[in-house]
Amino acid sequence: MLFTSLPFVLFVAVLVVVYYVFVPHNERWGLLLIASLAFYFFADPKYIIFITVTALTAYVFAILTENYNSKRKAYLKEHKAEWDADTKKRYKTTTTRVTRLLLFFALLISLGILAVTKYTNFVIETINSMRSEPLSFVNVIVPMGISFYTFQTVSYSIDVARGTVKAQRNFWKFLLFVSFFPQLVQGPISRYGDLSQTLYEPKLFDFRGVSYGLLRILWGYFKKLVVADRLVVALKTLTASPDEYKGAFVFVVMMLYAAQLYCDFTGGIDITIGIAQMLGVTVKENFDLPYFSKNIKEYWNRWHITMGTWFTDYIFYPLSVSPTMLKLSKWSRQHLGNEVGKRVTVYISCFCVWLATGIWHGAAWHFVVWGLMNFVVIMASQELEPLYAKFHGKFGFKGRHWYSALEILRTFLLMSSLKLFDCYRNVGLTFRMFGSMFTTFNAGKLFGGALLELGLDRGDYIVASVAIVAVFLVSLYKYIRGVNLRDFLFEKYPLFVLSCVLLFVSIVVFGAYGAGFDAAQFIYNQF
């Protein structure tokens, strides 16, 4: 069920009504579980097996670990008096090894399923490109949202092992955390610590929450259907025959894709968060005005936030503060000097994170290269920082409005050009197309009707432009005021209702859906 399909809209509408009208408030989490499983079941009944195995693994692991930990704590307490420090330390080391082993197996199973389902054919393809006799591809199904729910269970397992969250002993409740349907398709990647409370607590009908949720959903559909799915048509034309559309057209691709991806992805997240909000569940925000970032590091703190923090918390930190890395850090500082040595380990960890991020985005080499390009840019900007600082110190531009705008524009262009990898889906082609912008720009080609031959007509461009301006203004409001426009609107409730009506009508009339439009899948769907 696509978010943009009518059955999905009806599914949610019926769910919300049944949820508040027929189900007692302290049992509403149960209906959420049933709805989530039903959602999964409609997509493909086989998926349920995969998600249950992954959930069960993390569930059993958590309970075993927690039981073991409390036993060993008790044991330690019991023998506190008689043991000396050394014995205590030895006991701790051995028992820690046990929990580590448990964690290892738990992660092996869930990450193993992810690896086999998603990456088998990628590996085969890569091997084939290096050998003369090709291996045949295997037919594996990729369960919907497997990357997202696997990451959720992995973070849960690690958190339980670290002792930062308590294990959930009710399997059904835990299964709900893993399968909560609004975020199954494309995130956000929630943490158990964040989601559990809001997921299981009794939910009363909250007028404000339901209003906000509805507006948010409409806003999401507006971005997705009026902008993203409309622009997809032109992007397909442009990237399907790249040799025809070089130079200035690559810039058009950059701009269109920046708008399309943003509206598609944030729109989808708006729908997710909106639905959760209508159901009384608070899901973490995944975007914070990413296109207003002044540098790439900031961008990655604002774009797909839950993924970024996941990689930071579960790969970057553990890797960088591991004893081996600390040793390496010491060594490099002694041998390469303080300034350089300090950065070596950070960069190694950073490299690993971006490699993983690239692979996570998709089983394809262009994603890997895209991830590493991000790493390169981050490293470069880090290295150039002293230079920037000097420059700022000399001219005192920093903080001026026009200079901030320039920084924002620079970051936007930089990130948009990196996204070209995702557009052309081929590493060599992407570099070639990017290069053609500088060798044969020829802006004249764009005029004289060429843009009208991409599958969009004048009306489409007008509608898309007006909608993008609306999206930009709403973002700008948040950027300048620091609060969401919806907060202002809610205080003037008739305006709030009017916004909902306007959005609804625009979606119905101007949405790119139905016959004549390809129903574009969510970009993050199979991730």
Add this chain to the structure above:
Amino acid sequence: MKKITNSDKLVKFYYVACVVLGVAVAAVAVWYLQKLLVPKYQRGVVEGAMISEYYDSEEPHEVIFLGDCEVYENISTVALYRDYGISSYIRGSAQQLTWHSYYLLEDTLRYETPEVVVFNVLALKYGEPQSESYNRMTLDGMAWSLSKWNAIEASMTGDEHMIDYVFPILRYHSRWNELTQTDFDHVFERDRVTTNGYYMRTDVMPEGEFPAPTPLTDYTLPESSMEYLQRIVDLCRENDIELILIKAPTLYPHWYEQWDEQVRDFADQNGVPYINYIYLRDAIGLDMSTDTYDAGLHLNLSGAEKFADYIGEYLVSHYDLTDYRQVPEVASLWENDILFYDQLRDAQNAELAQYGELQSWGVNAIEN
């Protein structure tokens, strides 16, 4: 426990009122936009406007014709009235399939029970839904009833959805980009395009050569269309309606001998008359060098009046039909229809005299 005060109630009322008003505004807006965005079929392709015109026709109809262009372009309802006093209506539209006809008959019976139903057999050759646009032209004009629902269910092609019929705006919303003045002028009022279902053309293009009929691998008429024909027979029987099966005198699309036999057998088994007018072209007096406007595919006004004369003769001699020219309240309604008919004829003839071809009807009038 918090006490609910009057001001709390007032606040609650304020919010509820906002929501209710918002829902109402949204509903009205979408309703209006739907009316604006659906195709009106007012110029050029007018076939989509035919089915709904029936509901505006006030006089009783003793004869109902069911079928596709072979009835709505070939039989002049005014000639039937003028010459025999027969009050008839053609419930037909472009490529109207057999199940469309069946459900239109069901639909008609909700308003009146005719004495005679005349079904043109050409559509029997189609056993499957053919195309969305033809489905739309027939189905969108039907008033809502269980019959319409069933007609849609029976007609949808692979990628059509019931919801798009229930809320046509979902299907037609992208027409915002191609709206014409005609759309804005006809949001609530449609212009009349037929005289009791008859679509008039006065231009002339003589019958030409038709491509030789291609041999078929299987000449059996599809089960599905024959099943609906049986249902038409049964429905007529239940309602004491006389049914006549006809094949219009036009030659293209080709009506195979083998099909003719099957229909003849079917008619015999069910005790209903079947008349193939292809064999009666001379008796009708058709001169296909002057009686067709599109090289023989369909009859023009002159042809349609001749054909109506011939059918009318058969109808009055075999059935006990009222001569409505003698019923003043019906006759006065018919006077209006005749007036429309005559004016339309004069207007078309004027254009023919001026331009040599029609400008405001047919191909030249198509807007988008």
Add this chain to the structure above:
Amino acid sequence: MDELIEILKDLHSDVDFETCTTLIDDKILDSFDIVSIVSEVDDKFDVAIPAKELIPENFNSAKALWDLISRLSED
């Protein structure tokens, strides 16, 4: 404590680490800084901060960080 402030000052000379309590919340320290701090602390205090302690509450102020170091060195 002074030594810790020194480490921090080394990273961002323009921040008043003695009083600021929103080092993470206001995005003054990023993940790179945190890793640098961990390795410096390991160096200077011989205290290994494990990954599970790398949470905003422990890094929002110099004081919180100091408390963390003291707690870990006691164990």
